[in-house]
Amino acid sequence: MTVFSATSPRSSRTNAKMNAKMSAKARARTHLVPLALTGVFAASAIGLVAYLLWPTWSTGGTDAPDKLPVSVGGTLFNLPISAIRMKIQRHSGPQERIDLDFLYPSLEAPSGPTHVTADTVDTAMQPIDRIFLSIAAHHDALSPEQRTTTIYPRYLDPSARLPDDGLTMRSFRSDTPYDGEDLYSAGSPALTARCMRDAATPGMCLSERRVGGADLTFRFPRSWLSQWRGVAEAMDRLTAQLRGPKG
Numbered sequence: 001m002t003v004f005s006a007t008s009p010r011s012s013r014t015n016a017k018m019n020a021k022m023s024a025k026a027r028a029r030t031h032l033v034p035l036a037l038t039g040v041f042a043a044s045a046i047g048l049v050a051y052l053l054w055p056t057w058s059t060g061g062t063d064a065p066d067k068l069p070v071s072v073g074g075t076l077f078n079l080p081i082s083a084i085r086m087k088i089q090r091h092s093g094p095q096e097r098i099d100l101d102f103l104y105p106s107l108e109a110p111s112g113p114t115h116v117t118a119d120t121v122d123t124a125m126q127p128i129d130r131i132f133l134s135i136a137a138h139h140d141a142l143s144p145e146q147r148t149t150t151i152y153p154r155y156l157d158p159s160a161r162l163p164d165d166g167l168t169m170r171s172f173r174s175d176t177p178y179d180g181e182d183l184y185s186a187g188s189p190a191l192t193a194r195c196m197r198d199a200a201t202p203g204m205c206l207s208e209r210r211v212g213g214a215d216l217t218f219r220f221p222r223s224w225l226s227q228w229r230g231v232a233e234a235m236d237r238l239t240a241q242l243r244g245p246k247g
Contacts, residue, residue, distance in 0.1 A: 066109075068092045069244060073137030073213025076244030083109035097136040104131045104220070107234055107241075128202070131234060132219040135242075144208035144215065148192050152183055167191070167228050184225060191232040195222045207235060211243060 067078045071094045083100040084090050103110055110130065142151070155176035161169045167186045172178035184193045184205070195205040203222035208215055216239060224231050 070095055070098060072096070072098060072135045073139070075212030075214045077135060077214075077242045078244045079242060080109035082111060097134065100133045100135070101130045102133070102238065104129060104224075105230060105234060107131075107238060128221045131231075131238075133238065134217045134219075135214050136217070137213055138210065138215045141215075143210050144192070145210070147208075148185075152178075152194075156183060165228070167225065184228070186228060186232065189229060189232040189236065191228060193225070195225070198222065209235075209239065211239060 066082070067080055068084075068090070069092050070077050070079050077098075079098065079100060081090055083102055085099045085101055089095060089098045101110060102108065152172075155172050155178050157171045157173050159170075163186075166188070167184055170183045170185075172181050172183065174180075178194070180197055180199075182195050182197065184195060185191065191207065193205040193207040196203040205220055205222050205225065207218045207220075210216075218235050218238075220231060
């Protein structure tokens with residue numbers, strides 16, 4: 001007796017196609033597993049590197065350091081974060097210039113900026129209680145000492161006032177680039193300051209000194225010169241406090 005198969009050629013072809021599709025899907029899944037594992041490992045590695053390289057300091061928090069190591073002109077300074085006036089400068093590493101201010105006479109870093117509102121605008125002109133400091137790379141420019149001894153004398157009035165409490169003042173001539181300014185100097189403690197005269201706004205003084213590859217420029221109200229020894233000593237203390245290890 002002859003036995004006929006119940007499976008037709010057409011059905012066999014359909015089954016073969018289905019089996020091929022299932023095999024292709026299985027192979028695709030097999031390839032996706034290593035790719036997925038590779039992606040997980042790569043993401044983990046990137047996260048680990050980012051964690052290790054992410055700065056460990058911040059400007060807030062009880063565990064955050066209150067100072068930043070900053071290099072200006074190749075000279076290292078340790079600067080209080082809250083004394084740095086511009087947020088863009090609040091990072092460690094090399095910088096071309098950095099601007100700070102400190103409360104005077106305590107020389108503490110200010111806790112925050114002073115905001116002027118509509119209620120206080122009429123009384124906003126309060127006495128300045130801060131000494132301002134800019135630290136900038138000098139790139140071998142003329143030093144403050146050289147300007148004092150070789151440049152300024154060319155523009156000074158020949159006459160000089162007698163020292164007042166050890167402080168000597170000489171005026172710049174009106175036909176010079178320093179018109180409206182006076183030069184103050186003292187020997188002990190050492191002080192040299194170029195000061196604007198009081199006008200619609202209080203006169204300000206500028207005193208410079210060189211430390212390594214950086215020039216430090218202090219600015220303070222001219223009225224403080226009535227206690228000039230305290231100002232000179234404050235600038236000396238700040239210079240010593242901010243200077244990092246000399247190596």
